[in-house]
Amino acid sequence: MSTLRSRLNVDLVEHPQSRPALLIEAGVLSPPQCEQLHANPKVSLHPLLTQPEYTNLREHGPMLVAWDARGGDNLDELEALNSLARHALQPALCGWLVSTCPPEQLAQHLAQANRMMGPDGDDYLLRYHVPHVLDALSRRDVAWSQAFFAPLVVWWWRVPSPQDNRAAWRSHRGLARPQPVTLPPLHPDPALWSALLGDDLEAHLILHSLEQFTPSVFAVDCPGERLSQVAHLLSQVSVHGLTREEDRFDYVLWCLTQPAAPERLPRWPQALAAAQAGGARLAQTLMTMN
Structure with missing residues (x-):
């Protein structure tokens, strides 16, 4: 068992009401891969670009992938999702999330973060699921970041590891709250704005x-x-x-x-x-x- 999978296993055992989910960049998948994913009756897909202005991007952007274990437990879901992550979804995999919220509620919560306000007062798309943005947000001990990660037990994402030329994994732990919270618009300061770009x-x-x-x-x-x-x-x-x-x-x-x-x-x-x-x-x- 890989180190990442074993850590996910521990969190799911310690939080028996939690569920695992994959976060993928759907636009990376080929049309046949997308068709196969949508045709799987045990897979539930939850696009994160839910605002009307992102309609054309919705099916090609970030989305959560959950598994219906049909009477099983969250470890059965982990096993099934791990197989997808290693094979069919490997090219598009961005991260693993464990949350005490159901996947559909977690997706609604994360979608609140799609917009941020830039220094010029205009709205910008915040791609919060990419590594450098998660790095920046997870290091900020501010109310917005705490609220953003609140429904999560843990969020794992890939980070650069040039020493061995392989993807390493970094994590940030949330508050494991069973209900999502309302996110106010993000107003990044100049340092965070630069990091988020x-x-x-x-x-x-x-x-x-x-x-x-x-x-x-x-x-x-x-x-x-x-x-x-x-x-x-x-x-x-x-x-x-x-x-x-x-x-x-x-x-x-x-x-x-x-x-x-x-x-x-x-x-x-x-x-x-x-x-x-x-x-x-x-x-x-x-x-x-x-």
């Missing part, structure tokens, strides 16, 4: 560049789905500790255009080491070593 701004810039010069790399037309794909790939490249803009762009472009992920190539360790050391660009090394 993070990869989202980068994702928009890369998406704009790709659509302008190489739009054929996308197999879908939906802007929201394209943005989800780019944002998810950026979260993956962060796991490898790549910080140069050109290397991060190369990784996204490679994953969108090549049949095999770069991590599966024999030359990946050398290409990664060169990029991390400030040497040749990632794509250059991958192609010259082909």
